[in-house]
Amino acid sequence: MNTLGFGLLGLLTQGPCSGYDLMLKMEPIWKAQHSQIYPLLAKMEQEGFVVHELQPQTEKPDKKIYTITDTGREALLAWLPEPPDERAGRDEMIIKAQSIWLIGPEAGRALFTNREAVYRDRIRYYQELLDKHHQGGVQPPSPSSPDFGSYILLKRYMGVFTWQMEWCRWVLSLLDEQAE
Amino acid sequence: MNTLGFGLLGLLTQGPCSGYDLMLKMEPIWKAQHSQIYPLLAKMEQEGFVVHELQPQTEKPDKKIYTITDTGREALLAWLPEPPDERAGRDEMIIKAQSIWLIGPEAGRALFTNREAVYRDRIRYYQELLDKHHQGGVQPPSPSSPDFGSYILLKRYMGVFTWQMEWCRWVLSLLDEQAE
DNA sequence: AGGTACATGTAATTGGTTACATGATTCC
């Protein structure tokens, strides 16, 4: 099984769920298309990590409600403590930034202004998710709560995107300096 | 052509280079294996974006020195100003963090202690690269200098990894709180 | 009339990693 598979198992420890809902729940942390999730769930079922039962619906396609098995839980618990791979973070902006000197300050400014806005939107998005988290209890979830993972990840994304937004502004200030 | 291809073109605007050296130069910003780079360069040559000439070597395999063509430079300049795709940043640690509550505070602490060290190493690595940058001139490169891209990217990585290191420490502090 | 959400699936293609393959040189 792959990393995405373990991500799905992690969500299923919090309760049975359809493939569609798993896709939505994965979105903030590890975006994957349904075309990747549905076949993976089927494969995971073949290998005994999950089982599903049909929930008939009228006027909508039937749902497949997946549940994690003991085998699945064991596999997840064995995988979790292993030191994670460090993955290459690939972002087109990196490649464009590398060659920014080629396109002149105006086009460069457009690129970074645009990016700054993208990061601003993402920060708003993650802030909203954090606010939802705080709706119930005002206290941050304890490390033994199932919500702890989402909580610390939201904080992580907030920080990463905030830094990148500031980085865009810093680059813009360098570009402006030259214009003077 | 794909994003990696444009990255290679960007490096080639700074001078002709072998596939092997391109791989090394790409490493800090967009890690790719030689098995991805060599066939891509061949394809890019077929499409007229680069040309190569053989540099015979004794006791070592001959080098293929690639040079960007006018077509290649035009394609790069047309691509650069387009707003970049926002790519999903996939890192196994994200999936593990999501399910951290399942493995208990000791194993969780091990995971984050390990990760903190990984980020610390990366910061040291990027700091060294930044120092090398500053060796020649003490002034940061101007936006019209070919080094400007590398310079701002190194700063970006420094910031991103610094934040993630601090995030690890913050999570560790939460885990410790519970232990008390 | 067109877009979004719900709900699932397959097929084609691209992107990326791992492994196989060769061969000299240098460092520990």
Next chain:
DNA sequence: GGAATCATGTAACCAATTACATGTACCT
């Protein structure tokens, strides 16, 4: 003797995106 660096390449596989496919309900 074994690992690392230089230097290229192919083959097999896995991961991920895009497109094709179906069908209802609701909103504008």
